[in-house]
Amino acid sequence: MMEPLIKGPAGLEYLKKAFANRYGPPTDAHTSLPLTMQWLSSVHSSAEQEWDEYKDSVSSLTVNNERLYQGLPPTTLRTGGSIPMASRLGSPSSKGERVDLLVRVGLLKLVNEIGGLMLETLPETLKLNLSRLRGVQSQFQKIIVIATRSLYSMMEPWGLSLFPSERIWRARVPPKVAFFAWEASWGKVLTQEQLQRRGFSLANRCFLCLSEEETMDHLLLHCIKTRILWNLLFSLFGISWTLSGTVKTTLLGWNGGFVGKRRKKAWQMAPLCIFWSVWKERNRGSLAESHSSLLRLRIWFSNSLIANVYLKQSLSLSLSLSLSFFFYVLMRPIFHVYVFYSVLVLRQTLLSENMVTTAADMENIVSSCIKQLSKLLDTVEDVGISEIVGTISSFPEGNNHTLNPEKLQARKEVMANMLGKSLQAGDAIFTRVSHTVYLAARGIVLGGNGLKGRQLAEAALRRIGASLLTENVVEAAEVLIVVTTVSSSVHGAWYEELVKNL
Ligand SMILES: [Zn+2]
Structure with missing residues (x-):
């Protein structure tokens, strides 16, 4: 101009x-x-x-x-x-x-x-x-x-073949996700409401919003935390949609002829993905009784913002790609966030200590660190920062033997500090x-x-x-x-x- x-x-x-x-x-x-x-x-x-x-x-x-x-x-x-x-x-x-x-x-x-x-x-x-x-x-x-x-x-080098965004499009949702939706729509999932009916006495409180009564329909459709995901979904598709009162009628009424052929699969997957994500979240929350679920929903939300940016700015990446990315992120279990930050911390530490000289070495270290971390997170319930730091501080392998105990302890403290900071609310990946x-x-x-x-x-x-x-x-x-x-x-x-x- x-x-x-x-x-x-x-x-x-x-x-x-x-x-x-x-x-x-x-x-x-x-x-x-x-x-x-x-x-x-x-x-x-x-x-x-x-x-x-x-x-x-x-x-x-x-x-x-x-x-x-x-x-x-x-x-x-x-x-x-x-x-x-x-x-x-x-x-x-x-x-x-x-x-x-x-x-x-x-x-x-x-x-x-x-x-x-x-x-x-x-x-x-x-x-x-x-x-x-x-x-x-x-x-x-x-x-x-x-x-x-x-x-x-990077944090999941092998994951691209296990869970590529393309495959989300070609395959249907994983069986357990579909199965859960089926159960939910038939009212068979064990919410507190269900437990009460069976004679268990519990304070019936929604674990996500901590205020409303927990019913399946509240949890999966109407809870303000869940609403964030629904609204995001509708804005991604650029439509306004009124959710029905129950899970079953929502699924029955979920016809997406208007979204177009290309977006139809995503549209069909969407409610199932949201149900599943919220349910996983709810169970984590109910086990840990913590507010961490807020952080996680926010992390999803921030990540999804990226997808949102694509659409609003009409960037060159296609709509289908951005949507699949959205679901990819949405369906990731929380431990990926831990792995992600742990790897960042490890990289930062190695760089600042001049421990690694070539990019190839770094990639090798990172990828074996990811494998060990994933194993840790898969096998140990309630992994805390100290266990994670215990794992990442041992890289590059054998390092523990060459560092003296005080130095190793100091290194661990620095790492724990960085990791704690990274995981604080609001400091999402985006x-x-x-x-x-x-x-x-x-x-x-x-x-x-x-x-x-x-x-x-x-x-x-x-x-x-x-x-x-x-x-x-x-x-x-x-x-x-x-x-x-x-x-x-x-x-x-x-x-x-x-x-x-x-
Ligand atoms: Zn709620």
Whole structure:
């Protein structure tokens, strides 16, 4: 959109004039640019902190990576391809100058939002860049989705053949899932209500919401926790649907002729999957009597957000793929989440201790660690953090013998700490991955698309095993540098005026 206009200084002058004609002189900025004002002040409070964090990561980079990167040519960088400004201006890294920093961080935060950018709410100074920024936004969302998926396949290397998303489509649901739905619809499942009828005296309380009475219909259809899943499902299919009162009538009325041939299988599987997931959850909750079920439903929900993003943004991945991913995630037992975080912790520890030198070694260690963890989780009921840490701290195998007892103990404590933090409510996989991608992008946006920025991005992505995506992050993020550079030259006077009173 603005490409033909930014060929040189004359182009910038032209843009400046056009902007002044539309919004008046910089001295009027406070009244004429309310959205820009709002945008800058929303970034204002965090920009300093972002800058400090950035500088910290630069200095730790120098310490950690000097050895690794010695001998590399200082400029293996792309010049920004078809985008003329980045190369013309040479060094696009930030010096931390106030307006420049605010615009860079502000742009990063804009494209990091989940919802699509809208012309009406975009700052006045950026309106010409709407489609460009939307493009960056969807690139970041794609990267997040790919990174998350690759994490799943990493934590379960053999699982792709056992439970591939394709197979969910071709096969029907597993027999036990179908069987459960059949039982539920005939009222044969042992809920508390059923137990009471048989003469057991129990406080009949739903284990998910902890407030309503537990009946099969409440649990599987009407509980507010279950509703999250149903609503998500309906929004994925883009329909509104009223659930019937009972499990049986819901299944009887579940005709999906309108969803189309391609989505029909998913539609048919959906209620069975939800019943099964909720039932598994309920039994875990009732055994442990804990609130952890809230966390798990939230984790499902966050993961499903990824699928949701596909649909809302109409990204290139097909509808069927995103839906199968949704069910794939939905039907995963909780212990995968433990395995997932344990593997992250192990990777982080090994990297920080410089225990592993090649990617292939790392993959081997990770995959045998996953096998041992899965065995542990399958055979031991109520596995706690200490058992998990006991397993992961023994990697690389034989490590226990070479470390002295105090050192091993310290290592275990660090791991337990990290794992505990990771499993805290809200820190779901999606949040984790998207934050990492944000940090990687910040490395580029503040550090430039040269070697420094690249190293920062790669270091961030490596923590989730996604360093292969560095180039994609660079490509998306360098557009933001260009937008910053152009916008600062064109709107600099207006920005200065607005920033004065922050
Ligand atoms: Zn409930």
